[in-house]
Amino acid sequence: MPRRRTSPLDLIDVDRLLTEEERAVRDVVRQVIDDRVRPYVAEWYEEAFLPVRELAPVFGGLGLLGMHLTGYGCAGASAVAYGLACMELEAGDSGVRSLVSVQGSLAMYAIWRFGGEEQKQRWLPRMAAGAAIGCFGLTEPDHGSDPASMKTRARRDGADWILDGSKMWITNAPVADVAVIWARLEDGLGGFVVPMDAPGVSVRTIGHKLSLRASPTGEIGLDGVRLPASARLPGAEGLKAALSCLTEARQGIAWGAIGAARECLDTTITYACTRDQFGKPIAQFQLTQAKLADMAVELQKAFLLAVHLGRAGDAGTLRPEQVSVGKLNNVREALAIARECRTIMGANGISGDYPVMRHAANLESVLTYEGTSEIHQLIIGQRLTGLNAFA
Incomplete structure (x- = not known):
């Protein structure tokens, strides 16, 4: 009899790094995605549509919009709690997480950080509730x-x-x-x-x-x-003010990419354990297990990096180049995982009945926005060498 399967993010018990409150936030968002996104997202993707006016009040009611900000109807959650929410949102779809990230970490953050009191009072409570986008x-x-x-x-x-x-x-x-x-x-x-x-x-x-x-x-x-x-x-x-908003948003992206990769890997493991070829499940072949093991290891590393950076953010010690490390590594590895999962699933990997190709296509955009990989490499390179390659 086969042993009980282990979920990719349970491999090294990363849950032990989280508080009970953080796990509760993650579980609530996961349930909302299960109920309000997963049953419909393949159709939304095909139709190039997202029911923003329907989803925003739901997310606002959960405190997800501007959740890491304080006051004005915002939840004041920790950076790690916000990151876990982004992870679950992007496990549904990168577009869903983008809605929340742009709302809270770009538009709301800019007003909250740089706006006057009248601007804050006019916009932030409505945006936090999902009544204004x-x-x-x-x-x-x-x-x-x-x-x-x-x-x-x-x-x-x-x-x-x-x-x-x-x-x-x-x-x-x-x-x-x-x-x-x-x-x-x-x-x-x-x-x-x-x-x-x-x-x-x-x-x-x-x-x-x-x-x-x-x-x-x-x-x-x-x-x-x-x-x-x-x-x-x-x-x-x-320009520094505008770039600080991008730094804020990149933290959520580093977490969100983990969700997309986890969704791909979970789907692929389930598929590989039930897809028979040559008289046995393809998950029983050594080449398949090697691929799954490598992807799971990279997923653990991405999660550990995100938690580390989130804790630094909560402590007020997080630096922009550290955020670049998180965005560069986690999105790059998530995209590699999505592509590798597609190979295991064969022709079914390109079907909209499974989320893998959708996540792979989405991650191509995530790789580019909020700073391309090359931009983040140069940010990191400048920190390592003290030399500005942008000039």
């Missing part, structure tokens, strides 16, 4: 990895600001109520809180995506958008 406008059609060269401009006109430009690949844009827009000023860069119904704001939904299909993505046009002086984020001065 936010997006984060930094990337432009011609400027992705080099945001310092952005062309979007904000100029003074009396007491007002006038914004002109465009932002590209903006998650949540087609359904957003508010955008945090970064623009070039006469003396640097600044951030603005822009209602999406302001005159001069337009959104074009980006279609024909082969990745992150269950995630609304758009291009934001800004044509003479007039904003009052109060729209500017008073604490956001220079």
Whole structure:
């Protein structure tokens, strides 16, 4: 008789690193994904649709939106608890985790960290509840990895600001109520809180995506958008402010990738144990077990890294290049795991009846956004050598 199977993340008992409260958060989010996402996500992916207005209030009611922030209706959870929530969200789909990450770690965080009290009171409670959806406008059609060269401009006109430009690949844009827009000023860069119904704001939904299909993505046009002086984020001065928001979001991504990889590996182990070839389950072949073992080891290492960085975040000692280590390693390894799982599942690996190919396709986008692998390699390289390769 075969021995009882072990779940990939139970291999070295990583649960012992978590508090009872952290495990409870993880289990609640996992149940919500089981109930509200897994039965429908394959269809959403095929239809390039995500029911944001339906899911956001559910996530808001659980305290998942801006959950690591304090005040204004936010849960004030630990970095590790937030990371575990991201892991379970992305086990459902990267697009679902992206909704929560962009809402909480980019749009809400920017307002919470750099906004004035009036801006916080106006937007954060509604965003925390899922009643208002936010997006984060930094990337432009011609400027992705080099945001310092952005062309979007904000100029003074009396007491007002006038914004002109465009932002590209903006998650949540087609359904957003508010955008945090970064623009070039006469003396640097600044951030603005822009209602999406302001005159001069337009959104074009980006279609024909082969990745992150269950995630609304758009291009934001800004044509003479007039904003009052109060729209500017008073604490956001220079590119450093915008990049600090990306650092905040990358922590959730390092956790989320683990969820996608775990989902692929769990699915593949179940499949391999029940798929017979040459008179026995393919999980009984040495080559298959070698693949499964290697993937499980990498998954454990990614989880340990995420917990370590999360604890540093809670202690206030986490540095940006450490976040880059987490994002670079965990997404890269998750993508490798998804691809390897596909090989074990053969032709069934490309079927929408299983999540593996969907996760693999999504992770191609996750590998790129919030800093490409090359950008994170250079961030790490600069820390190791003291030399700036960006210059």
